[in-house]
Amino acid sequence: MQIRTETQTPAETGALGARLASFLRPGDIINLSGDLGAGKTRFVQGLAEGLGIRGQVTSPTYAIIKEYRGGAMPLYHFDVYRLDRLMDLIDLGYEDYFFGDGATVVEWGDKFKEVFPSSALTLELIRHDATDKRDLTFVFSDIRWQAVVEAALR
Amino acid sequence: MLILGVETSCDETSASVVEDGAIVRSNVISSQVEFHRPYGGVVPEVASRKHLELINPVIEESLAEAGVGFEDIGAVAVTIGPGLIGALLVGLAAAKAIAYTLDVPLIGVNHLEAHIRANFLEDPALRPPLVALLVSGGHTILAVMDESGRLTTLGETLDDAAGEAYDKIARFLGLAYPGGPEIDRLAALGDAKKVILPRAMIDRDDYAFSLSGLKTAVLNYVSKLEKQGQEIPLNDLAAGFQAAVIDVQVAKTMRAAKEYGVKNIVLAGGVAANAGLRAALKEAADEKGIKLNAPTLELCTDNAAMIASLGYEYLKEGKTIDMTANSDANLPLSS
Numbered sequence: 164m165q166i167r168t169e170t171q172t173p174a175e176t177g178a179l180g181a182r183l184a185s186f187l188r189p190g191d192i193i194n195l196s197g198d199l200g201a202g203k204t205r206f207v208q209g210l211a212e213g214l215g216i217r218g219q220v221t222s223p224t225y226a227i228i229k230e231y232r233g234g235a236m237p238l239y240h241f242d243v244y245r246l247d248r249l250m251d252l253i254d255l256g257y258e259d260y261f262f263g264d265g266a267t268v269v270e271w272g273d274k275f276k277e278v279f280p281s282s283a284l285t286l287e288l289i290r291h292d293a294t295d296k297r298d299l300t301f302v303f304s305d306i307r308w309q310a311v312v313e314a315a316l317r
Numbered sequence: 318m319l320i321l322g323v324e325t326s327c328d329e330t331s332a333s334v335v336e337d338g339a340i341v342r343s344n345v346i347s348s349q350v351e352f353h354r355p356y357g358g359v360v361p362e363v364a365s366r367k368h369l370e371l372i373n374p375v376i377e378e379s380l381a382e383a384g385v386g387f388e389d390i391g392a393v394a395v396t397i398g399p400g401l402i403g404a405l406l407v408g409l410a411a412a413k414a415i416a417y418t419l420d421v422p423l424i425g426v427n428h429l430e431a432h433i434r435a436n437f438l439e440d441p442a443l444r445p446p447l448v449a450l451l452v453s454g455g456h457t458i459l460a461v462m463d464e465s466g467r468l469t470t471l472g473e474t475l476d477d478a479a480g481e482a483y484d485k486i487a488r489f490l491g492l493a494y495p496g497g498p499e500i501d502r503l504a505a506l507g508d509a510k511k512v513i514l515p516r517a518m519i520d521r522d523d524y525a526f527s528l529s530g531l532k533t534a535v536l537n538y539v540s541k542l543e544k545q546g547q548e549i550p551l552n553d554l555a556a557g558f559q560a561a562v563i564d565v566q567v568a569k570t571m572r573a574a575k576e577y578g579v580k581n582i583v584l585a586g587g588v589a590a591n592a593g594l595r596a597a598l599k600e601a602a603d604e605k606g607i608k609l610n611a612p613t614l615e616l617c618t619d620n621a622a623m624i625a626s627l628g629y630e631y632l633k634e635g636k637t638i639d640m641t642a643n644s645d646a647n648l649p650l651s652s
Contacts, residue, residue: 173530199485200533204476222477222529224485225327225455226646227401254365254403292544293537 166301166312176202176297180209183315187266189236194272194279197288202297203270207240214238237265244271284308318391322625325408326400326428330371333621334383338629343382344622347371365403372411394628397425398648405644413640424628425638429650431623432585435616438626443610448573453586454480458650459524459569461577468651471573472524479588482528486535501591503555512557519565531561563597571601584611587618
């Protein structure tokens with residue numbers, strides 16, 4: 164199943180993340196796909212804001228995994244841009260995060276589709292040439308996400 | 318006292334012997350940049366595997382160069398964070414084993430603080446208070462050090478780190494890895510006025526940085542020209558990008574120096590090697606009668622001498638760690 168929408172500014176992408184966050188549950192996993200500059204980190208900043216996490220969410224490209232606590236639940240922010248092999252992700256102990264006590268969001272998750280359970284939500288962000296507009300497509304098979312995404316878009 | 322420093326937070330395996338926190342007896346840096354080049358960035362698993370292969374030879378080399386043996390070492394200082402967790406753990410495990418075997422103190426050092434420390438190692442006359450601009454692959458932080466040496470973070474990047482922005486843009490433009498030196502090199506050949514890019518947050522009266530918007534501006538600029546079938550003026554684009562990054566960093570650093578009334582500014586971190594940044598900050602500092610310190614290349618990049626040197630200060634304060642200590646990938650500069 165898919166739900167499409169669009170945002171006009173980075174702030175709107177963040178705000179959508181913040182609204183979606185209020186429906187998250189521990190164990191939820193979101194795969195973010197989209198090119199450089201598509202707004203992936205901006206969306207995660209919104210999620211953190213929506214969970215009531217203080218402190219700045221920054222790009223995890225260098226650290227691969229960043230953990231944010233102090234909100235409604237822990238938020239685990241992955242960026243697998245620089246990982247090439249599934250073994251790398253296993254070495255990093257991804258399962259402890261995916262099936263842990265918080266919500267996990269993975270930038271560039273498409274590189275390792277096999278690790279995502281069928282209950283995961285995928286969000287594709289597409290950048291348009293020389294504008295701030297982004298096409299967003301939510302892809303999921305778990306029916307629960309339909310209600311969540313629709314509520315977040317309201 | 319001789320302190321053995323061990324640093325494995327990212328892509329460098331490094332070991333160093335430093336005497337009394339001040340005299341660098343050896344500083345062995347086994348640069349892995351050559352190894353990472355085909356991947357267009359630091360590949361973490363590769364990094365930790367290479368650290369494992371290199372850690373013992375690098376430590377042995379650092380002792381040999383210093384002309385000492387394990388029995389001469391009085392304490393072991395090791396980076397405990399921030400960095401890549403798998404890479405950090407290799408250094409910590411090695412340091413624990415050595416400290417345990419020799420029965421000497423083990424010191425866990427903050428990598429970011431050590432970068433700032435590199436300036437004191439190079440210039441023993443340097444005294445706080447000072448403002449520090451720490452720019453690297455994973456960090457962009459402006460901090461103030463008070464007279465007692467205590468660091469307070471004034472602001473940092475809200476999204477991408479400076480070195481990360483350089484690497485991502487370089488990769489996007491198909492330039493050689495590492496991206497920073499390559500953009501720095503091209504920028505010197507180009508005209509920044511020909512490609513004007515946004516100076517994010519330059520007018521905000523805080524010390525935060527943002528590089529994500531600049532990254533997007535470069536992408537938009539390139540795709541616009543491509544659509545028009547025009548060639549990308551790489552040198553001018555590199556110059557325009559670099560000027561946009563540097564202008565904001567210089568403006569905020571100078572503002573912090575004024576607000577805190579300091580007469581010293583220090584650059585730290587791998588991006589401190591950037592010639593454009595050094596020149597621009599030096600010019601602005603000179604104008605205000607402020608002294609700028611910037612470490613030589615060897616002490617800018619990740620290295621164990623800065624770890625051993627700061628470790629000596631920690632030891633004087635009794636800040637040691639025990640065998641149960643863990644690495645902290647997200648350790649902040651100041652809490």
